[in-house]
Amino acid sequence: MRREVADLLGLPAEQVAADVSLLDQGLDSIGLMTLVERWRANGAEVTFADLAEHPTLNQWSEPLTVRDGHRG
Template identity: 50%
Template structure:
């Protein structure tokens, strides 16, 4: 599941982009669903990261949805 290119900063920037926010508006522990993240945007992010070589499986998607913060995602994705 890990991909070294998925740094905390990269995850934050990508999330901000799909939510039409600036990276500075998303804290490490900001609950992303409260910011407007939905399943379509989550899949957009996952497909973007897969295209860049991240090995994200279906089970990983459940983990991402269960704890939607950039800090937790950074840990789950191994950066």
Template identity: 50%
Template structure:
């Protein structure tokens, strides 16, 4: 599936904020998102959001390094990998 919009730190942070029902401004790039309240159900919701944007990631991909900065890197790479396969 082709990406619907670029995945940036801001888009990741916005989605995390929505899932946590918190303001984006309180979520730092390197905050531990599991500590902030991302549980397995919310994480699966985020995985689905990522896949809808063309980033083929798994639950484990995101659970290993649960920060906005790390997820942005993982998602950016996953999106590039998909583009490379379909290009």
């Protein structure tokens, strides 16, 4: 997930902070929608509003892994 966000931001993955709003780190609505579409295509049940309301990697991590079946 971090790598995908970093690619959209044009940053190395290690420069994307997990606990800082990705919107503050430069992710725009188009990038956010790109991620939603990509992850939904891979089976995640996530919406633009889900991610926009909680815009940090830490906040995205659990819902995405639970919803896409990779957890538990």
